[in-house]
Amino acid sequence: MGRAYRFIVRVFWAVVLTSLAMPAASAEEALSTEGISRASDAVVGVISVAVDNASSSATLGPVRKGSGVVIGPDGLVLTIGYLILEADQVQLMTDQGRRIPARVVGYDVATGFGLVKALIPLPVPAAPMGDPAAIGDDDTLLIISGGEDAGISMARRVSQRAFSGYWEYHLDHALFTVPARMDHSGAALFNLRGELLGVGSLFVGDALGPGQPPMHGNMFVPVDLLKPILNEMLAQGRSAQSQRAWMGVNCIEIDGEVRVLRVNSPSPAEAAGLQPGDRIVRIDGQAVDTLDTLWQRLWTGGAAERDVSLDIQREGRPMQVPLHTVDRQSTLKQPLGT
Template structure:
């Protein structure tokens, strides 16, 4: 058996296992099998080369690979945005092995979603419908898929729905957490038993069920966050809500404190003298003890390029530090098309 044939056989086995588990409560349905097959065929591999000198290459590298899924009749592809940051070249790989050039359409900093469009027609691929996670219950079996040469189909289940704060100045009010984890999670679509898209893979996490769960899994950005901004993303290349102050920090919350663990090179935070190990006690005089509270106060400022006043513990000293924030999208090269 050849490598490609073996991959397809393994994917088919996982797909039918998912159908078997999902159908246990609803009864076997050929429609379910057909819907899941169509969904899996809409999954593509995403290959990105970032521009030379790209700021994002420091953390993401210049060569990136992940997945996406076709959501529009014109070939519009939804993926996770960090794959396409400062992209110089983008290719998509279809389920039948075709490699097509693509261009960036939009990146939404607030949700993390990215949109791509192939430069050549996608033949024989139907766009997947967008589902809803509002009534999705924990324990529900779900299908995760990846595209490209190492594409796979995996059975997983929802273990948690909750707000998520990322160390890279990121917060969403609702995120999906699944287990067991998918290895190639970046941009991987998550489907329900009707073949409807529920989310896009963003991270591997060690605490899928909560702070002290010690259960490995993945975090998915739910498509519910895409629906209100999809038209704006296609029209403008971003969203209004993505224009917000950015400091250039990676932080964590430890015992009721927000601690800086990394400062981006040439960022507003570095220019203001912030450093790894500093503890942010307050922003604009308001005490903060969680990343969520820190970010929400930061983003409430009306001017994304305005001054931000922090109270910071540096060593044994408490200092007042002013940071000249910037609109993050202004600091990065924009991919051709956006």
């Protein structure tokens, strides 16, 4: 279905772009049509199966399906990291329905990017990377997903801002687009020149940002975050900034308070006795009132593996909780033989 679907979509876009031209299709519209075709060809499906007893299977499931985009001539594919986290097997699906075995090259905790590489020649062209900072408010963007349910749709950026995730994650800037797509995992965000701008991570309800009216949309990790760390990821499997402290908690920020939503098992937080509902007031004596401040103070406070002190409130009672953090990478299960 994928190949036929994408052919129909390309024809549709060619008609749309030509109909918008005044009075006739120009070189720019022709370039846009070519860019859309090139972008569509570069997106593949990603299917992974986690290793047995992977801790991430509790939240992500043992089998994950999403998308990726070819960024190198040797079958290097960029995707969102949670799709290939603790993966034992990875397959790439072309729009002809062909499944190609691949291996995990890197998973970067800091950015959330994942890299996989085809184990046999991948007959798919690489997508050039664009500049997310150059996106204009009125620019038409494309979201393209791959695999069995491949799809292409128009989008527009509605905000570009910092983002703090509940799972010990923070980006200084992320891209937020509308309308929302549910097949966002690893989906590729392109401009009409066929240049890759970002990789899909989340469905969100606050695309416009804090204090703005609710709006459903998607969060994309911008590719300008990949450019300075790509060589590190290829050589080491992650960037240097990903070697940082991890507690193993999911937290939520409400009205200036940070509360524990979930405790991973196993994790340093579980060993320390943290519980859902605990309010984190201070870390190492420094006040905490946002997810951003909690994560940044955790990561900048010293080595990845170290003792930290949390001041919490549990059902209104103040408590001090000593906790020994670890490097997140050391907790991830690897396939046999790696």
